[in-house]
Amino acid sequence: MSSPPDAGIARAHLRVARPTDNLDVLLHFYEAGLGFSVLFRFAxxxxxxxxxxxxxxxxxxxxxxxxxxxxxxxxPT
Structure with missing residues (x-):
């Protein structure tokens, strides 16, 4: 039995990736200004x-x- 066409939408995950020259300024804007949380960092x-x-x-x-x-x-990139 197959799933309905929209069955996977609830499990979908969207990632938008962008380059930047200043992670620190960008991080402050999204954390303090927009209330986002840091989910993961890498160096x-x-x-x-x-x-x-x-x-x-x-x-x-x-x-x-x-x-x-x-x-x-x-x-823009």
Missing amino acids: DHAGFNGVMLGHPSADYHLEFTSNREHSVGRC
Whole structure:
């Protein structure tokens, strides 16, 4: 017996990942300003540092990464 077409939607998880040149400023904005929680942090993973932000019970999170060898600037990516 197959599941209805929308049966997996309740288990879906959305991740939006973006690069940034300033994790500290970004982290303050999302934590203090918007009330997000730090779900996970990593440092020097293949040259990248990053943070995942969200709400622990939500089915989504935002991931921001930086790399000391690459500048993102202010351009959208």
